[in-house]
């Protein structure tokens with residue numbers, strides 16, 4: 228079965244966790260395309276949801292599939308559920324996210340949600356985080372100094388570029404992709420990184436996930452984080 232089909236299967240299962248009349252945090256990435264397509268179908272069948280998009284691309288897909296949108300405001304500070312993808316998922320529900328650069332907004336949405344559902348294809352399930360370089364969002368000002376500070380934590384940090392220029396997040400920040408090889412203690416690493424001046428957020432998500440759904444050749448498998 229293709230990776231795309233696995234993502235689609237995981238997305239189809241993930242939308243089953245969205246209650247009617249709910250506010251749904253919408254993550255980013257290619258798996259979210261399928262989530263938006265499936266959610267659009269449910270909306271067409273009469274389901275009432277309002278989605279908070281984490282990126283302009285997700286917002287555009289929501290519009291394409293007629294999923295009503297809502298935005299954070301003084302009245303709207305919570306979501307009933309959030310659905311998102313991931314770059315790596317390890318035992319203990321530790322995850323790496325931010326391959327597309329949306330980590331900060333995704334983390335805000337996950338934090339605002341009562342329940343977080345992650346939909347991935349099988350290739351994202353790993354024994355230990357680290358093969359996928361960890362995205363770290365940093366301020367453009369002084370990014371060279373921040374890179375040096377990150378390097379002292381024992382990784383090979385690289386400024387993400389797009390068309391020759393620094394890649395800019397939706398928050399006008401930069402992303403440093405940090406190759407730590409193996410991340411043995413994700414919590415500890417996140418705490419070390421987030422304390423560095425200039426680091427805005429890390430792509431390490433821990434204890435924020437309730438359910439992981441992995442598309443596999445034999446169908447979608449569900450893993451529940453009983454926290």
Ligand SMILES: O=C[C@H](O)[C@H](O)[C@H](O)COP(=O)(O)O
Nearest residue numbers: 256257258325326327328329
């Ligand atoms: O910044 C991007 C997000 O964290 C995505 O959720 C993550 O990169 C997974 O994306 P995809 O579903 O395309 O593999």
